[in-house]
Amino acid sequence: MYYVKAPAKINLTLDVLHKRSDGYHEVEMIMTTVDLADRIGLEIREDEKIQILSVDRFVPNDYRNLAYQAAKLLKDTYHVKLGVSITIEKNIPVAAGLAGGSSDAAATLRGLNTLWGLGLSLEELAQLGTKIGSDVAFCVYGGTALATGRGELIQELPAPPNSWVILAKPTLGVSTADIYGKMKLDKIIHPKTNQMIEAIENKDFYQMCDSIGNVLEDVTLKLYPEVAVLKEQMQKFGADAVLMSGSGPTVFGLVQQESRVQRVYNGLRGFCDEVYAVRLIGERDTLA
Numbered sequence: 001m002y003y004v005k006a007p008a009k010i011n012l013t014l015d016v017l018h019k020r021s022d023g024y025h026e027v028e029m030i031m032t033t034v035d036l037a038d039r040i041g042l043e044i045r046e047d048e049k050i051q052i053l054s055v056d057r058f059v060p061n062d063y064r065n066l067a068y069q070a071a072k073l074l075k076d077t078y079h080v081k082l083g084v085s086i087t088i089e090k091n092i093p094v095a096a097g098l099a100g101g102s103s104d105a106a107a108t109l110r111g112l113n114t115l116w117g118l119g120l121s122l123e124e125l126a127q128l129g130t131k132i133g134s135d136v137a138f139c140v141y142g143g144t145a146l147a148t149g150r151g152e153l154i155q156e157l158p159a160p161p162n163s164w165v166i167l168a169k170p171t172l173g174v175s176t177a178d179i180y181g182k183m184k185l186d187k188i189i190h191p192k193t194n195q196m197i198e199a200i201e202n203k204d205f206y207q208m209c210d211s212i213g214n215v216l217e218d219v220t221l222k223l224y225p226e227v228a229v230l231k232e233q234m235q236k237f238g239a240d241a242v243l244m245s246g247s248g249p250t251v252f253g254l255v256q257q258e259s260r261v262q263r264v265y266n267g268l269r270g271f272c273d274e275v276y277a278v279r280l281i282g283e284r285d286t287l288a
């Protein structure tokens with residue numbers, strides 16, 4: 001079995017500039033990877049079949065699985081005469097704003113590129129990934145990046161300052177399309193994207209905390225007040241900065257001091273089942 005790591009992402013900033021004629025929204029967002037990851041196991045099949053073996057009951061094990069779509073796209077585009085069995089060990093919460101499905105697809109693209117001996121560049125894989133979903137290109141590269149367009153245009157950024165990240169996922173799933181669709185474009189308060197880039201470049205933790213922002217947060221918080229409560233709790237327990245990731249509903253807290261991590265984690269565990277204390281990965285090249 002050939003294993004590939006598929007880490008979750010968080011959005012340090014997420015801005016929407018306008019709605020496009022193709023129905024997508026033009027975005028500007030800073031994304032970074034965290035060390036909560038699915039594990040993708042790949043096994044070549046001579047019979048040309050693509051098979052998904054997943055242990056998670058919330059994840060489809062057929063053509064609807066984004067890892068399946070990644071394998072099929074590679075196979076069809078490059079006329080590969082092999083198949084693959086894909087085992088997905090799911091650790092990233094599903095439909096959570098953490099890009100778990102996109103990361104599984106990206107890891108499958110990277111892994112099969114090696115296993116099927118295709119010799120494609122990351123750029124070529126990212127371009128292919130864009131056909132599966134807007135977040136897949138970022139997940140192909142990992143690390144930290146400014147993502148524009150509908151999210152598929154990637155400019156690499158340096159690793160952010162070191163930080164712990166507490167992730168808390170309420171027991172509800174959110175539809176990304178629904179949240180984008182309910183946004184009031186004339187009421188947006190834009191996050192400080194340039195200030196965030198500066199904070200990252202200067203490795204300034206407190207400026208990073210001061211620059212986080214997500215225009216989708218208001219929409220999700222209004223629909224699901226329990227997410228707002230979770231945010232307040234995380235602030236109360238001492239996180240340095242708190243924000244919802246992507247379209248939600250996962251809330252993340254940045255915590256610089258290791259001594260404070262346990263307190264925030266334990267505090268949240270009291271009323272939220274899914275809480276994780278992880279680190280920012282921040283850099284590319286740790287995904288093999």
Ligand SMILES: C[C@@](CO)(OP(=O)(O)O)[C@H](O)COP(=O)(O)OP(=O)(O)OC[C@H]1O[C@@H](n2ccc(N)nc2=O)[C@H](O)[C@@H]1O
Pocket residue numbers: 011014023024025026027029096097098099102132133134135136149150151176177178180181245246247248
């Ligand atoms: C909000 C974000 C932020 O990173 O992440 P998640 O919350 O899903 O993790 C992304 O923009 C989500 O990316 P992804 O989940 O790949 O979305 P896609 O499958 O491409 O699109 C799902 C639906 O979301 C809407 N959509 C998505 C991206 C975009 N720039 N504008 C949109 O309006 C469209 O209605 C689209 O049909």
Ligand SMILES: Nc1ncnc2c1ncn2[C@@H]1O[C@H](COP(=O)(O)OP(=O)(O)O)[C@@H](O)[C@H]1O
Pocket residue numbers: 058059060064065066067088093094095096097098099100101102104105174176246247248
């Ligand atoms: N490998 C996969 N892992 C998770 N979800 C998947 C996968 N393949 C398809 N999906 C579907 O994609 C939807 C969004 O999943 P996910 O990527 O976890 O969320 P998000 O886009 O909020 O980060 C889920 O409802 C799920 O049914």
